[in-house]
Amino acid sequence: MTTDMRLNADIAPPSPLRSAWLAFAANKGALAALIVFAVMVVAALGASLFAPHDPVEQARDHLLTPPAWDAAGIRAYLLGTDELGRDLVSRLLYGGRISLGIAFASVLLSTLPGTALGLIAAFFPRAIGTAIMRLMDLMLALPGLLLALCVVAILGPGLFNTVIAIAISTLPNYTRLVRAATLAEIPREYVTASRVAGAGPLRLMFLTVLPNCMAPLIVQSTLGFSSAIIQTAALGFLGLGVQPPMPEWGTMLASARAYTDSAPWVVTVPGLTILITVLAVNLIGDGLRDALDPKLKQA
Amino acid sequence: MIAFILRKLATLAPTFLGITLIAFALIHAIPGDPVEVMVGEHMLDPVAHQEALHRLGLDLPLPVQYGHYLLQLLHGNLGDSLATHEPIWNDFLARFPATIELSLVAIVLAVLVGIPMGVIAAIKRGSLVDRAAMGLALTGYSMPIFWWGLMLIKVFSVQLGWTPVSGRIGIEFDIDPHTGFMLIDVLMAPDKGAFCSAVLHLVLPGIVLATVPMAVIARMTRSSMLEVLREDYIRAARARGLSPFRVVIVHGLRNALLPVITVIGLQTGSLLAGAVLTETVFAWPGIGKWLVDAILNRDYPVAQAGILIVATVIVAVNFLVDVLYGVVNPRLRGGAA
Amino acid sequence: MSLLRIRNLRVEFGSFPAVDGLDLDVERGEVLGIVGESGSGKSVAMLAIMGLVDAPGRVTADCLEFDGQDLLRLSASARRKLLGRDIAMVFQDAQTSLDPAYTVGDQLKETLRAHTSLRSTAITDRAVALLEMVEIPDPARRLHTYPHQLSGGMSQRVMIALAIACQPKLLIADEPTTALDVIVQAQVMALLAKLQREQDMGLILITHDLALVAQAARRVGVMYAGQMVEQQPLPALFDTPRHPYTRALIAAIPEHNRGATRLSALPGIVPGQFDRPSGCLLSPRCPHAVERCRSERPALLGEAAMVRCFTPLDAQGNPTHG
Numbered sequence: 001m002t003t004d005m006r007l008n009a010d011i012a013p014p015s016p017l018r019s020a021w022l023a024f025a026a027n028k029g030a031l032a033a034l035i036v037f038a039v040m041v042v043a044a045l046g047a048s049l050f051a052p053h054d055p056v057e058q059a060r061d062h063l064l065t066p067p068a069w070d071a072a073g074i075r076a077y078l079l080g081t082d083e084l085g086r087d088l089v090s091r092l093l094y095g096g097r098i099s100l101g102i103a104f105a106s107v108l109l110s111t112l113p114g115t116a117l118g119l120i121a122a123f124f125p126r127a128i129g130t131a132i133m134r135l136m137d138l139m140l141a142l143p144g145l146l147l148a149l150c151v152v153a154i155l156g157p158g159l160f161n162t163v164i165a166i167a168i169s170t171l172p173n174y175t176r177l178v179r180a181a182t183l184a185e186i187p188r189e190y191v192t193a194s195r196v197a198g199a200g201p202l203r204l205m206f207l208t209v210l211p212n213c214m215a216p217l218i219v220q221s222t223l224g225f226s227s228a229i230i231q232t233a234a235l236g237f238l239g240l241g242v243q244p245p246m247p248e249w250g251t252m253l254a255s256a257r258a259y260t261d262s263a264p265w266v267v268t269v270p271g272l273t274i275l276i277t278v279l280a281v282n283l284i285g286d287g288l289r290d291a292l293d294p295k296l297k298q299a
Numbered sequence: 300m301i302a303f304i305l306r307k308l309a310t311l312a313p314t315f316l317g318i319t320l321i322a323f324a325l326i327h328a329i330p331g332d333p334v335e336v337m338v339g340e341h342m343l344d345p346v347a348h349q350e351a352l353h354r355l356g357l358d359l360p361l362p363v364q365y366g367h368y369l370l371q372l373l374h375g376n377l378g379d380s381l382a383t384h385e386p387i388w389n390d391f392l393a394r395f396p397a398t399i400e401l402s403l404v405a406i407v408l409a410v411l412v413g414i415p416m417g418v419i420a421a422i423k424r425g426s427l428v429d430r431a432a433m434g435l436a437l438t439g440y441s442m443p444i445f446w447w448g449l450m451l452i453k454v455f456s457v458q459l460g461w462t463p464v465s466g467r468i469g470i471e472f473d474i475d476p477h478t479g480f481m482l483i484d485v486l487m488a489p490d491k492g493a494f495c496s497a498v499l500h501l502v503l504p505g506i507v508l509a510t511v512p513m514a515v516i517a518r519m520t521r522s523s524m525l526e527v528l529r530e531d532y533i534r535a536a537r538a539r540g541l542s543p544f545r546v547v548i549v550h551g552l553r554n555a556l557l558p559v560i561t562v563i564g565l566q567t568g569s570l571l572a573g574a575v576l577t578e579t580v581f582a583w584p585g586i587g588k589w590l591v592d593a594i595l596n597r598d599y600p601v602a603q604a605g606i607l608i609v610a611t612v613i614v615a616v617n618f619l620v621d622v623l624y625g626v627v628n629p630r631l632r633g634g635a636a
Numbered sequence: 637m638s639l640l641r642i643r644n645l646r647v648e649f650g651s652f653p654a655v656d657g658l659d660l661d662v663e664r665g666e667v668l669g670i671v672g673e674s675g676s677g678k679s680v681a682m683l684a685i686m687g688l689v690d691a692p693g694r695v696t697a698d699c700l701e702f703d704g705q706d707l708l709r710l711s712a713s714a715r716r717k718l719l720g721r722d723i724a725m726v727f728q729d730a731q732t733s734l735d736p737a738y739t740v741g742d743q744l745k746e747t748l749r750a751h752t753s754l755r756s757t758a759i760t761d762r763a764v765a766l767l768e769m770v771e772i773p774d775p776a777r778r779l780h781t782y783p784h785q786l787s788g789g790m791s792q793r794v795m796i797a798l799a800i801a802c803q804p805k806l807l808i809a810d811e812p813t814t815a816l817d818v819i820v821q822a823q824v825m826a827l828l829a830k831l832q833r834e835q836d837m838g839l840i841l842i843t844h845d846l847a848l849v850a851q852a853a854r855r856v857g858v859m860y861a862g863q864m865v866e867q868q869p870l871p872a873l874f875d876t877p878r879h880p881y882t883r884a885l886i887a888a889i890p891e892h893n894r895g896a897t898r899l900s901a902l903p904g905i906v907p908g909q910f911d912r913p914s915g916c917l918l919s920p921r922c923p924h925a926v927e928r929c930r931s932e933r934p935a936l937l938g939e940a941a942m943v944r945c946f947t948p949l950d951a952q953g954n955p956t957h958g
Contacts, residue, residue, distance in 0.1 A: 138317040141610040143568030145575060153594045153602045154325060230443055234576055237445045238591055253446055260453050267453075271446030278441040286437070535733040538686055539747050539798060540719035549746075553737050 023291035030287020033280040040277055044096030051090035052076070055247045059085035064263040080265045082256060088265070091247035092273055098248045099277070102163050103228035107221055109167035111174050115217065118178025119205040122186060133179070136172040144169055144227070145234055152240045159248075162241045166231050170224050177220055181213035215292040222285035226278045233274050249274050307621055314614055322607035323368050325599070377604040380593075387604045391586065395608075396479025397467060398585030401577065402570050404501050405508035410563065413513040417520025417559075418552060424525065432517065439514030444573055448507040448580035455503060462503050465582035469496040504581045508573050512566040519562045523555040530554070557624065564620025568613045639664045639806055639838045640685070643699035647677070647684045647862075649692055652909040654680040656862035656917070659936050662806065665836040667829075669853030671843060671885070675906055677862035678842045682808050686725055687715050703805060721751040724799035728811040730791035734783035740767075740794050741779030744801065751802045766797040771827060789820035793827065800831055806838040813848065825852060846889060850874065858882045861907050861917040867942040876951045878943040880922050883953060916946070924955040 025031050043050055053059075059081060066073045067080040067088075079088040117136075121129040142150060151165035185191060186209065194208045235241025236250025244251055249270045256266035359367075371378070377387040413436075420432040456464045467481045468474060472493045474484050482501075485493040527533065528551055536546045575587035582588070586605060593601035640662040647655040655677040662668050672678045684695045687707065700707040702723060710718070727733045735743060744763040748754055754762055760779070767775030770793040783791060792812060799807055809828060813821040829852055832839045843849055849856050850870060857867040858879065866879035877883045886892065887900045904921040913919050915930040922929065924947050936944040947955035 134313070134317070137314060138321065140568075141314065141318055141614050142321075142606065143572065143613070145572035146568070146606070146609055149575070149590065149594060150321075150325065150606055153599075153606075226441065230441075233443055234445060237443075237576070238579060239595060240591070250443070250445075253449070257449065260449055261457050264453065267446070267449055271443060271450065274443045274446065275438075275441060278443070279438060282437060282441045531727060531729060531732040532735040534688060535725075535727055535795075535798075536735065537688055538719055538725045538727075539750070540716040540721060541746065541750055542716065545746070545750075550735050550737075554735070 020291050024287050027287045027290060030283050030290075033283035033287070036276070037280045037284060040096060040280070041100060043093055044100050047090075047093040047097050051087075051093045052078070053087035053090045055086060055090040055094040056245045057086065059087075061085075064259065064266070066263070067265050067269075079269050080263075082252070082266045083259055083263070086247075088269055091252060092249070092270065095247040095249045095252065095270070095273075096277075098159065098242060098246060099229050099232055099274075102159065102166070102232045102242075103225050105163045106166040106170070106228045107224050109163065110171040110224065111217070111221055114171045114174025115178045115210070117171075118175040119182055119210065121175065121179045122182035123201055123205055125183075129179075132175065136175050139168070139172045140176075142169075145231060148231055148235060149240065152235065157235075157240045157243055159242045159246065162232055162235055165235070166228050169231070170227070173220060173224070174217070177216055178210075178213060181216055182209050185209045185212055219285055219289040219292065222281060222288055226281035226285065229274065229278050229281070304622055307618060311614065311618055315611065318607060318610040318614065319369060319372060320365070321610070322603050323365050325603045325606065372607075377607075378600040380598055380601050387601055390589070390601070391604065391608060393476075393479070394584055394586045394589050397481075397583060398571075398574050398578070398587060400480050400482065401501070401504055401508060401583060401585060402567075402574060404505040405570060405573075406512065406563070406566070408505055408509035409512035409516055409566070412509070413516030414520050414552075414556075414559070416513075416517040418524055418547070420517070420521045421524035421528065422547060429521075433521065436514040436517040439510045440518070442510055444507050444510055445576045445580050447510060448503070448577060451503050451507060452580070461499075463496075463500050467497065467500050467583065468493065469500075472496060504577050504583055507580070508570065508577045511573060512563070512570060515562060515566060516559060519559050520555065523558050524551060527551050527555040560624060561620060564617060564623075567616040571609055571613065637704060638662060638701075639666075639703060640840075641699055641701040642685070643697060645681060645684060645697040645700060646695070647680050647689055648694045648696075653862050653912075654693075655684060658859075658862070658864050659942075660857065660864065662838045662840060664805065664838055665832075666855065667832060667839045667841060667853045669841045669843065669849035669856040670859060671846060671849055671856060672859035673844055673906065675861075675908075676859040678859050679810050681859075682725065682810055682840065682842060685808070686719060686723065717751075720747055720799075720804075721802040722804055723806045723808070724802075724804040725808045725810065726792075726795050726799050726812050729815050730795040731783065731786075731788065731815075733795060734786075734791060736783050739780050739782055740786070744779070744794075744798060747798055747801045762801075766801055767794075769800070769831065770794070770797045771823075772797075788816050789824060792816060792820075792824050796824075796827065796831070800835065800837075803835055804837060806840070807832070808840045808842070810842045811844070812841075814843070814845075821848075828852070846874075846885065858885065861912075863917060863944060864936060864942075865918070865944045867936075867938075869940065872941065876949075877953075878941060878948040878950075879945050880924055880947075880949065880955075881918050883949060916944075924949075 053076075059077075062074065062077065062081050063085045064083055065077050065081040065085075068075050068078045070080075073080065077087050077089070079092070081087055082091070117132055121132040123129075139147065147169035148162075148165035151168055152161060155161040155164065182205075191204065191208055194204055199208060232241055232248065233250030233253070236248045236252075237254045239251075239254055242248035242251050244255060252270045253267060256263075256270070260267045375388060377391070379385060380387050380390055383390060416432050416436065420429040423429050452462075452464055455462045463469065468485070469492075472485075472488070472490050474481065474488050474490075474493060477484050477487060481497045482494075485497045528547075533546060533551060536550050541550075571587065574585060575591055577583065578585045578588035579591060586608070590602065590605040590609070592598075593605060638661045640660065642658060642660040645655055645658040645660075646653060658677070658681050660668075660681075670678050680689065680693075683689050685700070685702075685707065687695075687710070689695050695708075697708060702718070705718070707715070734740075738746075741760070741763055744766060745759050748759050748762055752762075763779060764775045767778055772778055772790065772793050783794075786794065792815075796812075812828065813824050816824060825848065828839070828841075831837070841849060841852055853870060855867065855869045856873045857864050858873075858881065859865065860881050866873070866877065866882045868878070873882065874886060877886055881902075884900070884902045890899065893899050902921045902923075907913060907917055907920070913930065915928075915932055916922070916925070916934055919925045919929040926947060928946050932946070934944050934946050936942050947957060950956050
């Protein structure tokens with residue numbers, strides 16, 4: 001009796017990527033959030049295509065126009081205009097570019113060095129590792145917005161400095177996370193096996209151990225992305241972030257603040273946009289965490 | 300127990316030193332000469348410039364300057380504000396209680412709402428109550444609180460007129476700042492309606508500042524409870540016929556609180572960050588607003604001092620949390636049978 | 637009237653019957669052993685008796701009576717009065733079954749406060765007395781220790797103290813010594829036997845260890861795949877096992893395999909969720925299975941010696957025709 005030893009495609013277990021995606025997609029909330037986020041990214045990237053007006057163009061005879069569904073609204077300005085007559089829809093779209101762009105850049109700028117530092121701290125735990133972690137502890141004494149404020153105090157406000165400030169303030173989180181995950185992996189046998197086979201420290205760090213620490217890193221990056229959006233808006237609101245006339249959502253809120261009662265849409269709309277975007281990214285992050293968490297995987 | 304606390308204190312020293320280093324470096328990291336920074340521009344002629352540098356001791360080598368700075372700190376001298384020309388320490392003392400009061404109210408609110416929310420969500424896992432609670436928590440966690448404050452003011456202060464728009468107390472009241480804590484000071488004042496006014500002024504800012512910590516605490520409590528309720532000792536407690544209250548609260552929550560306490564402690568940092576935004580929205584005269592104004596107005600001595608103080612407070616609170624954790628979790632104290 | 641009477645107990649998780657029709661009787665002051673491999677449903681059955689099976693598990697039975705009370709119709713508060721007072725349970729891992737945040741004394745007093753009217757000094761005295769009963773040295777000081785400060789054997793003794801605190805009529809011990817080393821095992825078993833005698837408790841002893849049950853029990857039930865397949869008094873169960881599974885269990889004991897190169901074992905594995913036979917659950921593996929075994933489920937028959945088999949073994953070990 002001969003047995004066909006080829007693995008029948010029907011019963012082959014799904015690859016890790018596919019099984020993670022299936023687990024993620026089973027979470028309806030996360031899936032919906034992913035769609036919403038994808039729409040936002042497309043809208044932001046294609047702002048120049050979708051925006052009906054120039055975001056800094058001021059329509060002098062249409063100052064503080066209400067949204068189109070209001071009696072005094074105009075269809076040309078779907079969500080109304082702000083105190084300088086600028087179309088809100090266009091400003092939101094271009095603002096999306098700024099917020100998402102800053103968030104993406106700052107996550108990249110903090111994840112890459114943070115991961116490298118975490119790996120180094122774990123593989124050289126004595127002098128170098130201790131020094132790195134002490135530095136991280138110091139940076140963590142001033143969490144989030146406060147450290148960003150510190151950096152802005154030194155460098156001054158502006159878009160570029162916002163990216164730097166946020167990146168610096170979140171870097172310690174990644175270092176700690178990667179270090180902890182790496183320390184858990186180093187004693188495992190596959191690492192010893194690689195070491196015995198002659199792998200040098202660089203190869204061990206990036207090719208052997210790092211791939212196995214990806215799950216918490218991905219989740220943290222996602223949450224870092226959403227927190228970066230809020231930080232950007234917060235700094236903008238305080239006047240210490242992106243400066244006017246650039247249409248960053250938080251900066252828009254700062255100048256619109258005076259009109260909260262007389263022209264509420266100028267405040268409500270940008271704020272809602274921030275909330276929805278951050279909510280979507282956080283839902284995705286939660287979904288990723290549930291999908292990638294080995295404890296919840298049905299073995 | 301004492302040994303445990305002392306050991307923890309010892310690890311604080313280098314961290315605190317590091318913080319002073321950062322604060323010190325703040326002014327010197329700014330591009331340009333510190334004198335230029337303080338005067339504003341290149342207006343001094345070179346001789347006066349040198350004199351100013353010498354007078355302020357800025358021409359000494361950096362390590363010496365740092366030593367002087369530390370010495371000044373130990374004497375409690377934080378320097379003078381460029382804006383008010385007052386000693387910064389006094390300005391700080393006048394404002395700090397306001398932030399503490401607001402933060403305490405916020406943390407109490409966050410705990411009183413967040414923990415029960417998390418417990419109920421865990422007990423009724425998967426139900427509508429659970430999903431609603433966690434949906435609320437997620438929204439709170441994602442909320443830009445500066446916008447949230449503006450919206451609450453619009454609805455509750457302007458449209459409904461239930462709460463005031465800003466400040467700590469109605470301007471018609473003249474309260475002596477004995478302690479700096481409005482809620483305490485009003486009790487010593489003769490005006491009857493003052494206490495009510497003070498409380499009303501705390502409502503909206505307190506809610507706004509409590510939003511994010513409440514959400515984090517609720518989520519953390521739920522996941523911690525779910526883990527604990529799966530434990531053997533919970534089943535064993537039920538097998539002894541103990542009431543659901545005892546099982547869930549006395550045994551369940553008690554053990555579930557350990558990670559939650561850590562989270563509450565870690566929230567202090569984000570609480571101070573949130574205070575910055577909340578105080579700006581509600582014109583609350585605390586150190587958050589003070590710090591932001593200082594940075595906006597380039598009052599660098601204040602910015603430096605403010606950051607030093609904030610970092611110290613956070614480190615101190617983290618230390619207290621560590622100690623509290625040791626109290627609550629007997630295993631961490633390192634005792635033996 | 638039996639202390640505990642179970643007829644056709646079923647515990648289902650979805651479509652999987654963890655307990656598939658269990659019949660059981662325990663008399664006052666009697667020691668019943670229940671043996672079976674992992675997955676035979678013995679622990680789940682005990683949890684069902686205690687009412688500790690949560691959704692999505694469903695518990696049904698034709699009869700589930702304790703001391704004349706219908707456990708199936710019991711209200712939650714009535715059940716809580718019963719648990720810890722009249723029925724008590726000791727679990728396998730004592731270390732994890734004690735709340736790490738409270739002292740031994742706290743947990744003892746809590747149970748006493750819940751079920752008795754003792755208060756203040758009387759409670760402390762009783763707690764100390766309980767620790768003495770379970771042979772814990774220096775009991776007054778031990779009241780203030782935390783579970784993580786106790787050794788394995790010590791924690792199990794504390795568990796037992798908690799269980800007998802209110803002099804239960806029935807004690808269920810679910811693998812009480814599996815997590816302990818051999819010497820401590822013997823001590824704890826001796827303690828259980830002594831307490832059972834002194835307090836005239838019914839004792840159900842769950843284990844997979846045949847030797848343990850041989851020393852402690854008077855009657856033994858054998859469970860397989862969620863069913864009771866045989867029940868006999870000792871030493872009859874070991875001398876003349878009537879069910880092929882029991883016989884195979886006994887044959888697998890290392891002492892009975894001296895000189896052999898492999899332990900004797902039945903081929904195949906225990907049916908799980910998806911491969912349950914429509915006939916006798918052992919039929920795919922049983923060396924004596926006939927046509928009837930594969931199509932019909934046998935019932936548990938007999939008086940003193942009960943067996944669930946169409947071809948039970950006789951005294952010589954040969955299959956008969958029921």
